[in-house]
Amino acid sequence: xxxxxxxxxxxxxxxxxxxxxxxxxxxxxxxxAREARGDFAPARVGxxxxxxxxxxxxxxxxxxxxxxxxxxxxxxxxxxxxxxxELNREAYLGLFELESHYARYPPGAGYARHVDQIRQNAARxxxxxxxxxxxxxxxxxxxxxxxxxxxxxxDVEPLGxxxxxxxxxxxxxxxxxxxxERLSISGWFRGRE
Ligand code: OGA
Ligand code: MN
Numbered sequence: 267x268x269x270x271x272x273x274x275x276x277x278x279x280x281x282x283x284x285x286x287x288x289x290x291x292x293x294x295x296x297x298x299a300r301e302a303r304g305d306f307a308p309a310r311v312g313x314x315x316x317x318x319x320x321x322x323x324x325x326x327x328x329x330x331x332x333x334x335x336x337x338x339x340x341x342x343x344x345x346x347x348x349x350x351x352e353l354n355r356e357a358y359l360g361l362f363e364l365e366s367h368y369a370r371y372p373p374g375a376g377y378a379r380h381v382d383q384i385r386q387n388a389a390r391x392x393x394x395x396x397x398x399x400x401x402x403x404x405x406x407x408x409x410x411x412x413x414x415x416x417x418x419x420x421d422v423e424p425l426g427x428x429x430x431x432x433x434x435x436x437x438x439x440x441x442x443x444x445x446x447e448r449l450s451i452s453g454w455f456r457g458r459e
Contacts, residue, residue, distance in 0.1 A: 269281055269429075270357040273353070277432055278437075280430050282429075284427055284429035285342065285345070285429075287427070289341070290426045291400070294400075306329040306370060308327055327371075328369050330365075347364075363455070365454050368450070369449070371441065371443075371444060371447065373443075377440060381436060381439075382454060389458065391455055394452070394455070395429070395450050396428070397449075406444055406445050407444040408443065408444025410442075
């Protein structure tokens with residue numbers, strides 16, 4: 267099934283090999299270059315005056331994908347633009363832009379159960395995560411746990427090239443701790459509120 271058909275029927279879509287291994291390596295190098303420039307920052311939680319670093323809630327480091335883009339990033343953004351158009355064409359989602367960042371989780375770091383749509387981000391309609399991990403093994407951990415209800419969960423391994431999309435509103439999920447560093451690009455397609 268296509269990503270849009272899965273989103274409409276199940277609210278979640280998992281697509282493997284969205285990008286090839288050489289593109290994974292190229293994007294890992296882009297992340298490294300941005301890291302070397304000091305552009306990754308500890309992710310914080312809370313909003314406004316209450317914003318704080320809480321490694322017990324969220325232990326990742328993030329870097330927004332912003333200009334100037336490296337060629338591999340430009341290529342990825344073009345692929346994600348095609349995805350945006352497909353979602354609008356086939357699922358009538360009215361998405362008009364994408365915001366995205368790299369996320370690097372050191373070993374042992376996770377992100378506690380949450381939803382991506384918070385007060386100031388009601389425009390987030392579709393969440394996406396693209397994994398950039400090479401040779402990930404099942405006992406490396408680091409699954410994305412999607413809650414279908416309190417009793418039912420779906421664990422998704424962060425395999426390189428795998429693209430996970432889900433309808434943002436109300437979809438609770440968490441990132442389980444991994445034994446290895448875990449690298450991804452997370453993004454949100456935005457619609458009008
Ligand atoms: C996020 C998030 C999931 C993942 O960045 O908000 O939930 O698997 N990421 O990295
Ligand atoms: Mn999230």
